[in-house]
Amino acid sequence: MSVEIAELNSKKSMPPIQFGEEVSGAETLLRCLILEQVEHIFGYPGGAVLPIYDSLYGSYFKHILTRHEQGAIHAADGYARATGKPGVCIATSGPGATNLVTGIATAQMDSVPLVCITGNVAQNLIGTDAFQEANITGITIPITKHSYFVRDVRDLPRIIKEAFHIATTGRPGPVLIDIPKDVANAKAPFYYPEDVNIRAYRASLVPSDEEVNTFVEAIRSAKKPVILAGGGIIAAGADKELLAFAEKTRIPVINTFMGLGGFPGVHELSLGMPGMHGSYTANQALLQADCVIGLGARFDDRITMGRTKEFAPNARIVHVDIDPAELGKNVATAVTVAGDVKSTLQKALPLVSACDSQAWINQLKEWQQQQPYKYKKEDGVLKPQAVIELLYNTTEGNAIVTTDVGQHQMWTAQYYKFKHSRSFISSGGLGTMGFGFPSAVGAQIAHPDRTVIAVVGDGGFQMTNQELAIVSQYNIPVKVVILNNQCLGMVRQWQELFYDNRYSQIDLTCSPDFVKLAEAYGVKGLRASTQEEAERVWAEALEHNGPVVIDFRVAPGENVYPMVASGNTLDQMELGEE
Template sequence: MSPKLKKADGRELKTENQEMTGSSMLIQALAREKVDVIFGYPGGAILPTYDEIYRTGIRHILARHEQGAIHAAEGYARVSGKPGVCVVTSGPGATNVVTGIADAMIDSLPMVVITGQVATSVIGTDAFQEADVVGVTMPITKHNFQVRDVEELPRIIKEAFHIATTGRPGPVLIDLPKDVSTASGFFNYDQDVDLPGYQPTVTPNKHQIKKLVEAVTKADKPVILAGAGVLHSGAAKELLDYVEQQKIPVSSTLLGLGAFPGNHELSLGMAGMHGTYTSNMALHETDLLISIGARFDDRVTGNLKHFAPRAKIAHIDIDPAEIGKNIETSIPVVGDAKEALRMLFEAKGTPCDCTQWKEQLNEWKQENPLWYKEEGNSLKPQRLIEMIYEETKGEAVVTTDVGQHQMWAAQYYKFDKPNCWVTSGGLGTMGFGFPSAIGAQFAEPDKQVVAVLGDAGFQMTAQEMSILQELNLPVKIILVNNASLGMVRQWQQLFYEERYSNSLFPIQPDFVKMAEAYNIKGWKIEDPNEMQGALKEALNYEGPVLMDCRVHKDENVYPMIAPGKGHHEMEGVKP
């Protein structure tokens, strides 16, 4: 008999072709995939799997709500680059992770979501806690499975991890009926993945690379738009090497921040609705726009009629469906960003003569920087983010919800390293920031993790403070508290004649007492003169911390491209 195999943590890996239950197969397969942590919440249909978790000792983090579990798994995936794994029960357990699945799908995060399901004999009868999760999630998963035969489970799990992590990453769901999880079969995990209809193109066409090299040589005003695809492919170094070889300026999308060092002389900052003046004007004036791993969403492009009107567009993306979807593309390059950048670097080519272009960009940087006004004795949110950056020396992993605080963090925290920025981009999910920080802390246990949150979004998943209490995770929660739905209030001010319909919070909980109820250190800061010292103390504190920072309530995010406007029509560029 073959000797028993062990993972590094001591868990037993069983040999091939042993008979075992479906639940045991699942846990063995997760071990084979080197899964080191699961985020989840038990319930009736998934109990056989949780019994196996108990037996094997695989690390499981008990969220206090399934939404917290899925967002934590997203944060883990975003920072580690490995697939986040979430396990929940049927019915409401499964439907409670739908938002997180949609969030992961649009932001291209590798996820494997395992949902319990009622027994196959009663599927379709409206049994207790039954929901058609396969039907519900079909539009928002890269692929999904419902297991009907226990001996198909190993193949399905292997395929799920392969699909989630190759090509354009995304969430894959496995719906596991209870009777399948208790049935027995033979475990075979050595079989190769065979998916003839799924063969992502990794290596770009060399003729398209040659066209792009020639276009760079001829360009007078080239710009690279770096998106999250650079990060997903692990191509930050390749991008830096190529940029420094060719001396091409770089704009970043919201999710692409950190793909190129924010303090580099060729960095133009974030592009889009609340991007920098220089970055947006560069996109408006460029004659060659090279998009790498960005999908040209509406918050980046503004009005498509005015987007890069003088530019030839080159688009590098591993997902061919994105190329030409929103913007007409002259040089399509289908392939992995890392491989494309490697080929471009090796091709060398003659760098363009862009002296005047760089002088113009530097002039815009000097004349139209990001700005805010210090007023009276109120704490400005922009200054708060600057202080967080100064105190962490740019070394922290920063997570956010969606809204004003998210935009201020993107503008004023300069991300010089990849995979340190965790935010909800395409779906814009409130409640994402705090649990994603928990997942990020598991991905990087030795790094400082700072959750920069709005007071509204935090209340959607605040129950996950129980995890900080239970495990003493040193996540630092910084509430940018303006007692409102800040971005909603800003839009109501600018576009709805100051009719603040249900966007203001006249009454709030005592967040410090809320933190203390979970045995978490809490501060309330209103005086800007106390902020720096309190922040330093909080960041140096060994355990979890919540800081309730009462910022200027009427502050707006600028600059801003209003709906229907182009990059050259930004508002609030200067004080």
């Protein structure tokens, strides 16, 4: 039965909840989710969670039945990244729970708030190798912010309250709640705690005045300062504060890959993305800066290239992060501030003034003019970079764009100038193929009136393309852009450059006909092989009010440039054929 996306987003009145009424663990869970203002749940049922799904029958929630648990958790992740609210997913015990593992690790690496609910066999069967038994709490300890195994139904309300608090405070992350079937069936009087009091967990948010004053003094005398703005800007909702801070101090801004959209890509002070496939100007700015201000950035190996001693060699590094464990972890820092970047910038803004940086800004603009992102155009050949430019020009940078992982991901980061926070959704730290399409589904459900584009490769799309069933069922108008180069493009690029053209297991020429695949699911399918066809079919896709899959047949041998080879320093950039 088809259900329109509008129905998935229709506002229902919250059902009355009676405290003290004796209800099952499954009903307790749903009442707690209502009180946490959860509306959308992504999941897949099975034996251990049948009590929960029985309580879901005809309930207040909009449940989206994905076709794989990995699709459920990636959709919940996309929903969370697009809204800032915790995403919620449900899976059954055993393989259902273990199918969430990749998505949990993805969220943990990128600091995404998720509450993952799994079922388990009844407690009397734990440890007997019962059917579909798995120690999912043990499996996920290294990749969650916290994991719970519920032993008593009376503890369930407290655990759910704590789970949402942990997932969304401090550095966000995924929390797992494993509920044995006997706990889901057991009954207890319903309550929900008003406050959370977790011993040894205190999420520090506001930095001290002393830290902020030291931060301000550290940047006051800089002549070549640069801001390195990471995903923490987006997680904290600090994009407006960053914009005001950069404009008042006249300090140029580099956005890390995870920070794209946290500062407008079209702003005169924007230098783009740094690192392995970053812009020439961003990397030169880091090499020559006398002060690097890291705001919610991890200084990871794709930026430092693992050569931390040679990274920003002339700069004092100032680091602001909500997670004290990140301060000084990867690079030596002169000044550290433990606190959320929004609060830090709010307290610093009245204290700062414009830096004497105009000569520095002029130099950066010159580099931008001399070495922009560029590629070689060929008649009759559709270049992947041109497809991303087409997406940007037609949406004016206002779409929500999700990606898989690979060459298309880097081209999207390079050629789509993101204007708004929470408009770029991609697996950064873990680099998860198959993430792009289902995360777009979650983002579109969160924002039904916005254009949502999933940019995927022909490899990654085949990992989760079964979720075409739900975009068809609910008429979720995601536009799936496949940059189809008929190979595992990034692997091919590395084999070309570093393995003497020994192409091993990268051939995807026998992939399905993606247009026919889309049509088999009842989704509109289009194809383009030239620039003229690309412009025509993309215009048709944008006009269509439902989901569309567009198979862009792009140049198979195209490489991503600029590129800094692994182990090299930022001054050793390969700029490509041009």
